[in-house]
Amino acid sequence: xxxxxxxxxxxxxxxxxxxxxxxxxxxxxxxxxxxxxxxxxxxxxxxxxxxxxxxxxxxxxxxxxxxxxxxxxxxxxxxxxxxxxxxxxxxxxxxxxxxxxxxxxxxxxxxxxxxxxxxxxxxxxxxxxxxxxxxxxxxxxxxxxxxxxxxxxxxxxxxxxxxx
Numbered sequence: 001x002x003x004x005x006x007x008x009x010x011x012x013x014x015x016x017x018x019x020x021x022x023x024x025x026x027x028x029x030x031x032x033x034x035x036x037x038x039x040x041x042x043x044x045x046x047x048x049x050x051x052x053x054x055x056x057x058x059x060x061x062x063x064x065x066x067x068x069x070x071x072x073x074x075x076x077x078x079x080x081x082x083x084x085x086x087x088x089x090x091x092x093x094x095x096x097x098x099x100x101x102x103x104x105x106x107x108x109x110x111x112x113x114x115x116x117x118x119x120x121x122x123x124x125x126x127x128x129x130x131x132x133x134x135x136x137x138x139x140x141x142x143x144x145x146x147x148x149x150x151x152x153x154x155x156x157x158x159x160x161x162x163x164x
Contacts, residue, residue, distance in 0.1 A: 038062040079162040083155050091148045095122055098154050100141035104129050107142040110158065117157050119150045 036049040041063050045056040053060045084097040101107040104126065111121045122145045129142055146154045 081158050081162060086148065086151055093148065095124075095145040096148050096151055097143045098146045098151060099144055101144060102141055104142050107144050110144050113161060114146070114154055114157065119146060119154050119157065121146050121154075
């Protein structure tokens with residue numbers, strides 16, 4: 001049906017990590033807002049100042065308007081990783097936990113970065129977390145696992161990535 005190159009994502013991830021692709025320039029949102037926005041009292045969506053109703057939920061009640069500078073750069077918080085410690089007994093296992101992420105999308109991002117660097121990873125709780133919302137369970141963290149032989153290189157790679 002479609003002619004898709006399965007290696008496209010990994011090659012471009014490697015190019016991004018090498019500094020040849022800028023994700024910000026390709027995916028940065030266009031800021032079409034005026035300097036003042038209305039915040040919906042029901043859903044919290046930012047709406048244009050002249051909006052009569054919320055563009056998300058159609059509510060006509062708004063919180064007080066807030067001023068948004070147009071030339072302000074978005075503040076991106078620094079990335080910090082909390083790596084799991086690996087004991088000698090853990091090194092005998094097939095997989096060891098590299099780190100825990102607060103959400104599944106963040107764990108997927110880590111997996112994609114490591115895959116771009118040629119390090120195989122695994123999210124053991126992926127399907128359980130996808131179904132957790134249906135049974136009312138809130139996961140504490142999502143484990144990202146690697147082979148014990150790749151633990152040090154994955155840790156070094158992610159540490160270098162967070163410094164950039």
